[in-house]
Amino acid sequence: MNSVSIAIPAAKSLPPRSDKNQLAADGIVTDLAMTRDENGQDLHANLIGMTPDSIPADKDLTEAAIALAAELLDEANRVQSRSEKAQARQMARLMGDGEGKRFTFAMADQVFRAPTAAREARRFRDLVAEYGEPQYLPLAARVAMRMGVIASKVVPEIVMPLVAGKMRDESASVILPAEEGKLRRHLATRREAGIRMNLNQLGEAVLGEEEAAKRLHANLARLAEPDIDYISVKISAIFSQIHLVGYQETLAEIKQRLRLLYRAAMAYPRPKFVNLDMEEYRDLRLTCDAFCEVLDEEEFKGYEAGIVLQAYLPDAWPVQRELSSWARRRVDSGGAGIKIRIVKGANLAMEKVDAEIHGWPLAPYDTKVEVDANFKRMLHEGCRPENARAVRLGVASHNLFDIAYGLLLRDREGVRERVEFEMLEGMANHQARVVRDAADGLLLYAPVVRREDFHSAIAYLVRRLDENTSPENFLHDLFGMKSGDAGWENQKTRFLAACDAIHKTSAGPHRVQDRQTDLRPVSHLDKSFHNEPDTDWSLPHNVAWIHKKVESFTAIDVPLQVAGEFTGGQDSVGVSDPSRPGKEIYRHALAGPEQVESALDASVSARDAWRESGFEARAALLVKVAAMLASRRGDAIAAMVADAGKSVMEADTEVSEAIDFADYYARAFSEDWFDGSSFEPFGTVLITPPWNFPFAIPCGGVLAALVAGNTVILKPAPETVLTAWVMVNALWDAGVPRGVLQFLPCPDDETGRSLVTDARVGAVVLTGAYETARMFLNWKPSLRLFAETSGKNAMIITAAADPDLAIKDLVKGAFGHAGQKCSAASLAILEAEIYDDPPFLRRLRDAAASLRVGSAWGYANVLTPLIREPGADLLKALTTLDEGEEWLLEPRMLEGNPCLWSPGIKLGVTPASWFRRTECFGPVLGLMRAEDLNDAIRIQNDSDFALTGGIHSLDPAEVETWRERVEVGNAYINRPITGAIVRRQPFGGWKLSCFGPGAKAGGPNYAAQFGTWSNQGLPARRLPASDSVVELQKSFIEAGADPEVLNAATESDAFWMAAEFSKDHDTSGLSCEANVFRYRPFAKALVRASEETDVTSLGRILLAAVASGVEVELSIPESYSLRGWRRAVTRENERQLCARVADERYGVIRAQGASDDLAKAAVAAGSRFASHGPVWNGRIEMLSYFREQAVSETLHRHGSVVVRTQAT
Secondary structure, three states: OOEOOOOOOOOOOOOOOOOOOOOOOOOOOOOOOOOOOOOOOOOHHHHHOHHHHHOOOOHHHHHHHHHHHHHHHHHHHHHHOOHHHHHHHHHHHOOHHHHHHHHHHOOOHHHHHHHOHHHHHHHHHHHHHHOOOOOOOOOOHHHHHHHHHHHHOOOOHHHHHHHHHHHHHHHHHHHHHEOHHHHHHHHHHHHHOOOOEEEEOOOOOOOOOOHHHHHHHHHHHHOOOOOOOOEOOOHHHOOOOOOOOOOOHHHHHHHHHHHHHHHHOOOOOOOEEEEEOOOOOHHHHHHHHHHHHOOHHHOOOOOEEEEEEEEOOOOOHHHHHHHHHHHHHHHHHHOOEEEEEEOOOOHHHHHHHHHHHHHHOOOOOHHHHHHHHHHHHHHHHOHHHHHHEEEEEEEOOOOOHHHHHHHHHHHOOHHHEEEEEEOOOOOOOOHHHHHHHHOOEEEEEEEEEEEHHHHHHHHHHHHHHHHHHHOOOHHHOOOOOOOHHHHHHHHHHHHHHHHHHOOOOOOOOOOOOOOHHHHHHHHHHOOOOOOOOOOOOOOOHHHHHHHHHOOOOOOOOOOOOOOOOEEEEEEEEEEOOOOOOEEEEEEEEEEOOHHHHHHHHHHHHHHHHEEEEOHHHHHHHHHHHHHHHHHOOOHHHHHHHHHOOOOOOHHHHHHHHHHHHHHHHHOOOHHHOOOOEEEEEEEEOOOOOOOOOOHHHHHHHHHHHOOOOOOOOOOOOOHHHHHHHHHHHHHHHOOOOOOEEOOOOOOOOOOHHHHHOOOOOOOHHHEEEEHHHHHHHHHHOOOOOEEEEOOOEEEEEEOOOOOHHHHHHHHHHHHHHHHHHOEEEEEEEEHHHHHHOOHHHHHHOOOOOOOOOOOOOOOOEEEOOOOOOOOHHHHHHHHHHOOEEEEEEOOOOOOOOOOOOOOEEOOOOOOOOOOHHHOOOOEEEEEEOOOOOHHHHHHHHHHOOEEEEEEEOOHHHHHHHHHHHHHEEEEEEEOOOOOOOOOOOEOEEEEEEEOOOOOOEEEOHHHHHEEEEEEOOOOOOOOOOOHHHHHHHHHHHHEEEOHHHHHHHHHHHEEEEEEEEEOOEEOOOOOOOOEEEEEOOOOOOEEOOOOOOOHHHHHHHHHHHHHHOOEEEEEEEEOOOOOOOOOOOEEEEHHHHHHHHHHOOOOOEEEEEOOOOHHHHHHOOOOEEOOOOOOHHHHHHHHEEEEEEEEEEOOEEEEEOOOOOOOO
């Protein structure tokens, strides 16, 4: 085959290279068409034979590259086939058809995931209704689509395979069929055309080690095929358990698999080529280290392999220089060279999501001009002769300016044979032919996928579609572009800007967080709240930092702190490491009655001065606490590893949450609360936290009570006293007075009971079991208890879900911290098509079985030990099956440690099953079958508990149905149901998952509940009340109520109903995730007056209930005087009321002056009980009638935010 070299100075037109002008079967002609002009002169004559000395300097190089790019474009347009022109016109229309683009995106992403043709057809029709027919399609295609919509209602099993086939055909030029015959023919055609192929084997998402092994073997099989000599693979495709904290363990696994690939490639007389792809930023160093370390081994010193670097990363150029230096040393010692393939980067959308969710800087450059400048800088680095002798350079781009620049640069530097050009299969084939001839060859990157796995190529299709249609990208303007037109000038301007920026663009990572040296400043209260970023484990120095912290951990004996003094208490007890049962790691003191009494006296003595210190001073102290907590992050993580058996990553996020509590609660009391109202703290608040979140939860409760002006006694969970000790010391060291915050571990016996029930304790905060909350209230029915209790949480997965994402999120939610989160997904309710789908169950089992189980001291372990040996319920869940159940994955005790269990998954759990009704708090997941979404919602809501719940579905109608009907405090859509973050997803449940006022931790109302609100004048923020409220208000006025008070109160209600309670609030403002905080009125409320309740107070309470939208009943004593009242009312004594409360299922009972008996009856019935005096400020009074709900929804698909538009 003839080849043509194109070099500068550029001619006015590029000639074709042969007289062949027919299309090959695959769409690329083997030769360019014409070689002579109309006068018979060779059009290439003045483009051939240029020497490096004739290549101009960089400024001239830029100008010459523009001229050469114009010639490449002109020639490509000249040889473009009729079908390619038609396709280009269609793509050009797509650029201007926003709805059509979104429709195409949704079709590729959603329709073909459904397990049945009927579900595919329904989603297909819904998308056409939502977006309309894509206007970029030809008329014939739009007509066919209309016919398909109609026919799909009748014969979906015929229509949908045709639609799927059409999409496969449309994408066949981009994603090659993996079937042997088709692939072999395509490869042969490319070879005849002088084009080499780099194949990337696609498949199902690599969720577990079974799929990773399958992908590895598929790549090994590719290398064994005689027609294939070049493959690309990324490390996440051959190892599913990448763990950055367990870096060395992860690296060792990747290296072992890489050796298998390299050995297979070396087994031929002419070794085949293995290229390591790069996608996520987190994989950059891991990929480079695996690449270099394996190739440094004696066995592989003579093997040349390749690696990709992404120019959109500012790290890429320094890494390129490191690799080049290493490769030079390797060659100098007698080894083979390497190849570096430079690309712009194709994961930008997901990198943006990663940065936004975690609060980290964006890893890639902020602007396209920086990316393009860095790409050229890397071109220069790769073309340096001293580098080129050891490193071959692959220039992967469709940008003709960059290609021209690279062609000229390699000639100028005399490294022509060491630089090759690469493009994507199926993208602008006419340009590929021209570049092939200008570059003396071309390598095409091509994903391959089997027909049955086509759905797994969706993410690749979506990225390609995004790249093609992004306004800044060359391909966006390419379709229909001619040299000199507007698109050309736009891209030329971008090219010139990038050339100008080469020496100005920064180099080095954007992500530079350093836990070894970072000193978090104290935040300013006049600045808005921002969540604290977790540790960035992609940075090696952060991994080294935590290893050092954990490995240097030493425990101390923990005393009490009473009245500012450290004391040994009445007794002491030893605590064992859950990872090493029987190994005592510390002892802590236990308080006896004497210490409890002293602590209560000290707390009372300190409370007046603390209350009078003022909100501003306490808020200023809390932001100092936040900074101190940040400085103790490493110590806290190490303590949780030892004390709670937590993994490093789980512990790290908990420290971030504690810091968030401090910063957020410092801003808790805005002026809205004090509109005609005043606040009096309870006095002393007792905090009784859990062991599963031993740092963040006690910290949050303590800080909320402190900022409200209360003194605090912290009674830590007996299992994790050391962690609480680390936390409380940070607070003292930040300036919290020891007399204001005391530390009092004590036994859960009469000593503990006396502390809970003492009259000097104004309120108790409990996070723990439902039974514990009931026990506290049985001890003291009038107890002000703020309790977040149990959850039996379920995730619904419908047939419209992305099954890969659903499995990933379900496994994370079910088995994080060994399932010991109150928010954990212990149930998955699968729509019938999913439950009956063996591939889904196989992948779910693979994902769970692949989790690394082991000691918390093992950095790569994900599922770490239980806090203690399983209790009766958990042991039953781990070891037995009820009738009709079977193990999809049977759990096993490991390493002889009764606390360490592998994950378990049960099939056949029913609504009547013991497991469905029992909170087990461990690594066991039950799968339930639902006929449809309505059945699934019914099953999910049919629970006494209502803490968290989720749904996975890409169907917006299904999501909306669920959103409006789900009965949980924290609702999650297309994401895990664990991992609530302060402000984003304030945490707390409904039903029996909550006792007390119900304000969510980390939410806007939490701190304000730690005291009593009373009236101090009339509220000023008002709006006119509704007609129904005004009419009811008149009835109370006629009965003798104060008209001025009721008018101010009802207008305050109207204001706050409009401003707060009727709105969805998303104050986090993320683009990739909606985090809506909203209020849901109870269905039914009872307002109860006592003999002492005056008519104005009763009117104010009842009017607030009506304004909130609840169905309200009024109950009054038989002798209560309510003159002129002509509305429904129940006259009854309290004994009669208590007898019927259990049957009425009131959401809230709002009473004034009620006895302990009514409070006890309300709790027993599962009703919220509110007995405080009436408050005229609607912001406060109306809270009683609402349940708070946090709804968190993933808004992106593969990083691209989904915009939904209803067609008109």
